[in-house]
Amino acid sequence: MAAEVAVAALVLLGATLVLVSALGLVRMPDLLLRMHATSKATTLGAALILAGTAVDFAAVAVTTRVLAIVTFLFLTAPLAAHLLARVSYFLGVPLSHHTVLDELAGKYDPASHRLAGAGSRQGGQDQGPTGQSASR
Amino acid sequence: MTPSPVETAALTLLALSGTLALWRLLRGPSVPDRILALDTLATIGLAFIAVQAMAVGRAEILDVGIAMALIVALATIAFAHFLERSIRPEGGERDDGR
Numbered sequence: 016m017a018a019e020v021a022v023a024a025l026v027l028l029g030a031t032l033v034l035v036s037a038l039g040l041v042r043m044p045d046l047l048l049r050m051h052a053t054s055k056a057t058t059l060g061a062a063l064i065l066a067g068t069a070v071d072f073a074a075v076a077v078t079t080r081v082l083a084i085v086t087f088l089f090l091t092a093p094l095a096a097h098l099l100a101r102v103s104y105f106l107g108v109p110l111s112h113h114t115v116l117d118e119l120a121g122k123y124d125p126a127s128h129r130l131a132g133a134g135s136r137q138g139g140q141d142q143g144p145t146g147q148s149a150s151r
Numbered sequence: 152m153t154p155s156p157v158e159t160a161a162l163t164l165l166a167l168s169g170t171l172a173l174w175r176l177l178r179g180p181s182v183p184d185r186i187l188a189l190d191t192l193a194t195i196g197l198a199f200i201a202v203q204a205m206a207v208g209r210a211e212i213l214d215v216g217i218a219m220a221l222i223v224a225l226a227t228i229a230f231a232h233f234l235e236r237s238i239r240p241e242g243g244e245r246d247d248g249r
Binding site: 022023026027029030031033034036037038040041046049050053054057058060061064065067068071072074076077080081083084087088091092094095098099101102103105106108126127128 | 157158160161164165167168169171172174175181182183184186187188190191194195197198201202204205210213214216217220221224225227228230231232234235238239
């Protein structure tokens with residue numbers, strides 16, 4: 016009985032999360048906000064539903080598969096979102112008119128798609144509040 | 152086997168989300184928007200598969216989910232990569248990927 020309640024909670028919560036993220040995909044004003052709404056919530060929703068499946072079957076074979084899927088989902092979703100946001104910036108996909116700050120404006124070299132002055136910046140400006148020098 | 156009420160509710164919510172994602176896929180307006188919608192649609196499909204495996208009571212259906220998770224992530228990364236290569240003036244050959 017407790018397992019059934021857990022399965023119902025996991026699956027319904029996951030499906031609701033997926034629905035909320037799909038609503039965000041439709042309602043948000045620009046691409047980056049849409050990505051903000053979907054790339055995290057959809058992944059988490061699918062992971063919750065898969066967790067519900069694992070609890071429902073309560074078998075080692077199923078749990079292993081679910082773990083494999085969820086691990087792969089969590090590994091690749093941020094990668095895909097990062098690459099998509101990056102290419103959208105180079106394509107010049109318009110930002111919402113509510114945008115107040117574009118800190119990357121003018122900092123990318125249009126020819127090579129690298130940050131302009133990435134090498135010379137290391138000396139002076141990278142002193143954050145923690146004092147750690149961001150040397151990569 | 153008929154799906155339980157919980158499974159029916161979950162499938163309904165997922166179908167609704169899929170419709171919304173499909174709307175964004177058709178509407179655009181930019182190419183990354185469509186790629187994002189496709190990625191979301193595939194993740195919704197993955198969740199659909201998981202619920203369906205529960206409803207039918209067959210764990211083998213989850214193997215489809217494994218393949219889907221693998222292919223979809225690689226597809227999105229490849230889309231973004233080649234889209235960027237197609238607009239970068241130097242570095243690699245130009246291809247008309249869109």
